[in-house]
Amino acid sequence: MIYQSGLDCRAKLELFSSMYFGRGSLDMLLIHSRFEEDEDEMRAYTEIVYGRSSSSAEAVIPKDRRLFSEKTARESAAIRSLCLAAEKFRKIPLPWGTLCGVRPAKMASRMRAAGFFAEEIRSQLEDVYFVSPEKARLAAEVAENEERPLSKVSPDGFCVYVGIPFCPSRCSYCSFVSRDMRSAGKYLDEFFTLLLEEISAGAKILSGIGMRCQSVYIGGGTPAVLSPEQTYRLCSHIMREFSISPDTEFTIEAGRADVLTAEKLRAAKDGGANRISVNPQTMNDRTLRLINRRHTAAEVVRAFELCRKAGFSNINMDLIAGLPGERAADFARSSKEVLALDPESVTIHTLYKKRAARMSEEAVSSADSAEVAKMLSEGYLALYESGYSPYYMYRQKNTIGNLENTGWSKKGYESFYNIAIMEEMTSIAAFGGGASSKAVLGGGRVERIFNFKEPEEYIRRFDEIIEKKKLLGELLDGRDRSGIKRDFDEDTE
Numbered sequence: 001m002i003y004q005s006g007l008d009c010r011a012k013l014e015l016f017s018s019m020y021f022g023r024g025s026l027d028m029l030l031i032h033s034r035f036e037e038d039e040d041e042m043r044a045y046t047e048i049v050y051g052r053s054s055s056s057a058e059a060v061i062p063k064d065r066r067l068f069s070e071k072t073a074r075e076s077a078a079i080r081s082l083c084l085a086a087e088k089f090r091k092i093p094l095p096w097g098t099l100c101g102v103r104p105a106k107m108a109s110r111m112r113a114a115g116f117f118a119e120e121i122r123s124q125l126e127d128v129y130f131v132s133p134e135k136a137r138l139a140a141e142v143a144e145n146e147e148r149p150l151s152k153v154s155p156d157g158f159c160v161y162v163g164i165p166f167c168p169s170r171c172s173y174c175s176f177v178s179r180d181m182r183s184a185g186k187y188l189d190e191f192f193t194l195l196l197e198e199i200s201a202g203a204k205i206l207s208g209i210g211m212r213c214q215s216v217y218i219g220g221g222t223p224a225v226l227s228p229e230q231t232y233r234l235c236s237h238i239m240r241e242f243s244i245s246p247d248t249e250f251t252i253e254a255g256r257a258d259v260l261t262a263e264k265l266r267a268a269k270d271g272g273a274n275r276i277s278v279n280p281q282t283m284n285d286r287t288l289r290l291i292n293r294r295h296t297a298a299e300v301v302r303a304f305e306l307c308r309k310a311g312f313s314n315i316n317m318d319l320i321a322g323l324p325g326e327r328a329a330d331f332a333r334s335s336k337e338v339l340a341l342d343p344e345s346v347t348i349h350t351l352y353k354k355r356a357a358r359m360s361e362e363a364v365s366s367a368d369s370a371e372v373a374k375m376l377s378e379g380y381l382a383l384y385e386s387g388y389s390p391y392y393m394y395r396q397k398n399t400i401g402n403l404e405n406t407g408w409s410k411k412g413y414e415s416f417y418n419i420a421i422m423e424e425m426t427s428i429a430a431f432g433g434g435a436s437s438k439a440v441l442g443g444g445r446v447e448r449i450f451n452f453k454e455p456e457e458y459i460r461r462f463d464e465i466i467e468k469k470k471l472l473g474e475l476l477d478g479r480d481r482s483g484i485k486r487d488f489d490e491d492t493e
Contacts, residue, residue: 001027006035007044009075015100016079019402020086021050033078039063044077048085057084061128068111068124076129093369093401097130103422104135104404105393108143118144134377138390138406145391146419157214158206158427158476159417160238162195164220165433165455167256185225187455191433192230194462196237198431201466203241205473206429213242214426215417216250218273221433223253228263235271244272249416251275251316257303258295265310275415276307278343279318283334287323297337304341314413315343321375322351322400331375332382339386345409346388348379352399369401376403383408392418427476429469433458437468439475447475 002010002017013033017026030049037043041063047056059080067073079098096104107129111121118140125136166188206213216238226234235252238244252273254260257280268276282288283297307315317338321331338346350372380390388408392415395404407418420426421438424446428438434453440446449468452458458465 001029002031002033004033004035004078007033007074007078009078012075012079012100013082016082016098017086019092020083020090025050031082033082035074035078037063037074042074042077044074044081046078046081046085048082048089050089053089055085055088057081057087059084065124066120067128068107068114068116072107073128080130093373094130095132095135095373096395096402096404097125097132097135099125099129099131102394102396104131104395105139105142105146108139109146112143112147134380135404138380138393138404142390142393142406145389145414146423149391149414149416149419150423150425152214152416153420153425154212154214156211158211158429159215159217159420160213160242161428161430161435162199162216162218162223162234162238163430163432163435163451164218164223164226165191165453165458166225167220167222187459188225190459191455192226192234194459194465195432196233198462198465198469199237200241202429202431202469202472205469206476207243209473209477211427211476213244213248213429215248215420216242216244216273217417218252220253220255222255222259224255224259224264226264228261228267231264232267232271235268235273239272246272246274249275251277251415251417253277253279254303254307255279256293256295257299258293260303260306262306262310265306265312269310269312274312275314275316276312277316277318277347278304278307280334280338281318281320282323282326282330283337284326284330287326287330290324301337301341304343313344316345316347316407316415317341317343318347318349319379320349320351321379321403322372326375328371328374328378332378335379335382339382344413345407345415346383347405347407348376348383349405350376350399350401350403352396369403372400372403380406380408391415392422394422427479429472437472439472439479441475441479449475 002013004010013031014026017029017031021029028050032047034045042061043058045056045058047054059077061073061077076098083094099107108121108125111124121140122136125131125139126133166185250273252268254276278300280297280300281293283300285296288296304315319334319338387410390406390408392407393404407415421428424440427440430437430451433451433455435451437449438446449472451465451468452461
C-alpha cells in the first residue's frame with residue numbers, strides 16, 4: 001500500500017515498485033512517500049517496509065535552472081527516492097531513469113517543441129529524469145530525426161496495414177498473430193480471397209470520406225508464404241484500390257529467408273512495393289535452429305542479394321538482442337554481418353516475452369539485462385560508425401532490462417509508417433487476420449478496432465469484418481481535423 005503526502009503519482013510509484021518486487025508482492029509492501037519543495041529545490045523522501053526489513057532514501061532536484069515541467073520533475077523526484085530505497089532489496093538497471101512510458105523519446109520531443117536546445121534536452125533527461133547519458137543522447141536524436149517525416153502527416157491521410165497471419169513455422173520467441181502453415185495452410189486461399197474483398201470495401205469507404213493513403217505496410221506472420229501470383233495480386237490490388245502513387249512508401253516484410261524466392265520478390269516489386277524488410281534476427285546458425293527459424297545465415301545473405309536483384313533500393317533488416325544462448329560477442333558478429341550487406345535501415349529489438357510465446361512457456365533462458373545492455377551499446381556504436389541514425393523508438397512490457405526497440409536508417413530512409421504509428425498522428429486502416437485499425441480523431445482521442453485473429457474465424461465471421469470497416473469510416477468521417485496534432489500529454493512519456 002502506498003501512502004503519499006505533498007504529491008499524488010501513485011500509479012507510477014506502483015509501476016516502479018512492481019519492477020523491484022513483482023506485481024504479486026505489492027500487497028506485502030508498505031510505502032510512505034513524502035514530497036516537499038521550496039525556492040531552491042524539490043525533495044522527495046520514501047520509506048519502504050517489506051516483511052521485517054525497511055529502507056529509506058531521499059532524492060533532490062535543484063531548481064537552479066529552467067525546468068521543462070515542474071509537474072513531471074516532482075514526479076521524477078518521488079520515483080527516484082522510491083528506486084533508491086528499493087535498491088536495498090534488489091538492484092536493477094534503470095537506463096531510462098524515471099521515464100516509464102512506451103515512448104521514452106516523447107519527453108525529448110516535448111522539449112524540442114517548447115524551444116529547448118539539444119544540449120538542454122540531454123542535460124534535463126540526465127539530471128532531472130535520471131536517464132543514462134547514452135539513452136539521453138538516443139532520445140534527443142530520435143526526437144530530432146522524426147521531425148522531417150512527421151511534417152508530411154496530413155489531416156486527411158492514413159496508413160494501410162495488411163496482416164498475413166501464416167508462417168512456415170512458429171519462432172519460439174513469437175507472440176504475434178500467426179498460424180503454422182502445416183496446420184492452417186488449408187485456409188490460406190479462402191482467406192486471401194476475402195482479404196482482397198475487405199481491402200476493396202475499406203478503400204471505397206475511406207475514399208468516400210476524402211481520405212488518402214500515405215503509406216502501406218504488409219506484415220504478418222510471414223507475407224512470403226503467399227505464392228508469386230498472390231503476392232502480385234495483393235500489392236497491385238492495394239495500389240489500385242487506394243489510388244497510390246508509385247513513390248508512396250510501400251513496405252512488405254520478406255521475413256523468413258526459407259520461403260523467399262526471386263519470383264516472389266519480382267512479383268512484390270512489380271505489384272508496387274518499394275521497401276522491403278529482411279529479418280534475420282540473428283546471423284548465428286545455432287541460435288536460428290534454437291528459436292525454430294528454418295534457415296541459415298547464408299540463406300539470409302542470399303535473400304538480401306535477391307532483393308537487390310529484384311530492384312529494391314530500400315531494404316530494412318531486423319536483429320534481436322537477448323536471444324537464448326547469445327552473448328555480446330554473438331550479437332556483435334550478427335551486427336557486423338548485417339552492416340556488411342549495407343541495408344538502408346536496421347531495426348534492433350530487445351527480446352521480450354509474452355504468454356503466447358513458446359519461449360516463455362518452455363522457460364528458455366536468454367541473456368541477462370547487463371549482457372543485453374552491452375549488446376545494444378556495441379550495436380548502436382557500430383551503427384553510428386556506419387552512418388546510421390536512430391529515427392524511431394518504443395518500449396514493450398516484459399522486455400529484458402526494461403530496454404528499447406530502435407529503428408536506425410541512413411539519411412532520407414526513415415520509415416514514415418514506423419514513425420507515424422508510434423506518434424499516433426495518423427490513422428491506420430488495417431486488413432487481414434488480427435489486424436488492428438486505429439482511428440485518430442483529434443484532441444488526443446484514438447479509437448481501435450480489431451479484426452479476428454484466427455484465419456478460421458476471419459473467414460466464418462467475414463460479414464462482421466466488413467461492419468468493422470464501416471465503423472472505422474464513421475469514426476473518421478466525424479474526426480476533428482483541426483485537432484489532429486502531436487499529443488504532448490503531461491502524464492505520458
